[in-house]
Amino acid sequence: MKIDLNAKLLNFKEEEIKDEKGEAIEARTIIANALVAEDREHPLTAEKKNEAFQIGLKLYSKEPDFTVNQLAFMKERVGLFYNALIYGRICEIIEKK
Numbered sequence: 001m002k003i004d005l006n007a008k009l010l011n012f013k014e015e016e017i018k019d020e021k022g023e024a025i026e027a028r029t030i031i032a033n034a035l036v037a038e039d040r041e042h043p044l045t046a047e048k049k050n051e052a053f054q055i056g057l058k059l060y061s062k063e064p065d066f067t068v069n070q071l072a073f074m075k076e077r078v079g080l081f082y083n084a085l086i087y088g089r090i091c092e093i094i095e096k097k
Helices: 027-036 046-059 068-081 084-095
Strands: none
Touching: 027 046, 027 068, 027 084, 046 068, 068 084
């Protein structure tokens, strides 16, 4: 499945969420950060690290196409490391709502 990785994340008022430089935050950035995020409560096995790495490479490829399992893994990681607003917006983008 293809998703719009360039989609800008919106707040509850439907305004673009900006980073500290004033630039709109894209879905690709959030997903990439979530894939490499790790803490003691949510460690990744070597297999899951490789999965995260492979998805990360795909995120920045010319025409990324993801499996259903890869999309589910992305949502899981974003859900662990981001708040409800960001998670909800990423789900909308992945589920094309």
